[in-house]
Amino acid sequence: MVLNVSDVVSHRRDQIGNLTELLENSPTKQALVKAVYFGKRRFKSVVALADKMAITPKRVTEIGKPLVGLFFGQQKIRENGKSVTAYVKYDSVQQNLKKILQLSNDKKKRSTYHNKTNPKITIRTIKVRVLFTPKTASISIDEVREFDKTKKIKAIPPAMSPARLPEAAIKKGLIRLLGEYADPKDWGGELNDIFTTRMTVRGKRRRAAFALKGPAKTGPLVPGKMGKNGDQISRLFKSPAQVFFVQYEGEIKESVIDLMSKLAYAKAAIEHEVFYGIIDLKDTYRLRLAYPKTFRASTV
Numbered sequence: 001m002v003l004n005v006s007d008v009v010s011h012r013r014d015q016i017g018n019l020t021e022l023l024e025n026s027p028t029k030q031a032l033v034k035a036v037y038f039g040k041r042r043f044k045s046v047v048a049l050a051d052k053m054a055i056t057p058k059r060v061t062e063i064g065k066p067l068v069g070l071f072f073g074q075q076k077i078r079e080n081g082k083s084v085t086a087y088v089k090y091d092s093v094q095q096n097l098k099k100i101l102q103l104s105n106d107k108k109k110r111s112t113y114h115n116k117t118n119p120k121i122t123i124r125t126i127k128v129r130v131l132f133t134p135k136t137a138s139i140s141i142d143e144v145r146e147f148d149k150t151k152k153i154k155a156i157p158p159a160m161s162p163a164r165l166p167e168a169a170i171k172k173g174l175i176r177l178l179g180e181y182a183d184p185k186d187w188g189g190e191l192n193d194i195f196t197t198r199m200t201v202r203g204k205r206r207r208a209a210f211a212l213k214g215p216a217k218t219g220p221l222v223p224g225k226m227g228k229n230g231d232q233i234s235r236l237f238k239s240p241a242q243v244f245f246v247q248y249e250g251e252i253k254e255s256v257i258d259l260m261s262k263l264a265y266a267k268a269a270i271e272h273e274v275f276y277g278i279i280d281l282k283d284t285y286r287l288r289l290a291y292p293k294t295f296r297a298s299t300v
Helices: 012-023 027-037 046-053 057-064 091-104 107-111 145-152 167-177 232-236 254-271 281-290
Strands: 043-045 072-079 082-089 135-138 194-201 204-213 243-248 273-279
Touching: 012 027, 012 091, 027 046, 027 057, 027 082, 027 091, 043 046, 043 072, 046 057, 046 082, 082 091, 091 107, 135 254, 145 194, 145 281, 167 194, 167 204, 167 281, 204 232, 232 243, 232 254, 243 254, 243 281, 254 273, 273 281
Parallel strands: 135 273, 204 243, 243 273
Antiparallel strands: 043 082, 072 082, 194 204
């Protein structure tokens, strides 16, 4: 009985690819396949194939063993009054044999022959048109119209009384200068301490957000001291603002400014233009000196 299992590799390109692998670098297997498919006879005995290839029938069966069921079928036939083993052609293989043999002997063509196990990968370059160039700028309180009086302050004392105002006093003073009325209460998950839509920077009204650190913090201010998890600056830049300030009545280290710079650039991809700055000890003193009635501990 003829056992045809050509459906195992039913997809034509996959079938050709799989059969090609069996014949790569194997001239003896190629010679046997050619002998089986040479001529019009559908059946060829192992003895006849051995004569054609000038090898023994045993050697034919050794070469043919891994090919049976893939390149050809196997069955018993009568030849010269004897029952002998014969190989039977597969129609699907015969139709593609020329291509299979061609690929088996050409490494370059094999490498470019695509099927499921060797898929064709197309790499396309996608050009994205950016409608604007993100812009960032470091600013000071001198560029905020609502803080204009600070420009007149030239002499800054080394210390004031009290040396540091409570955070609530700083917050209330900034809110008043910005023309806001609401005084949101602090909570652990807030994005900012102050948010306003009334800040004027470089002649335009802009949305602004502040992060404030009061006297509860001591020593130079670094990102790790801002928020329980050191993420207060990151949360600040999640605010829907265009201007960002960190205020601390003390020394603010450059690591804070560096982090703000990076976050500002990322934010500018959304807001087009982003400004950021710090209000340290000297600038807080300038605000207190310029607006003494606004920034008083007794206003808490």
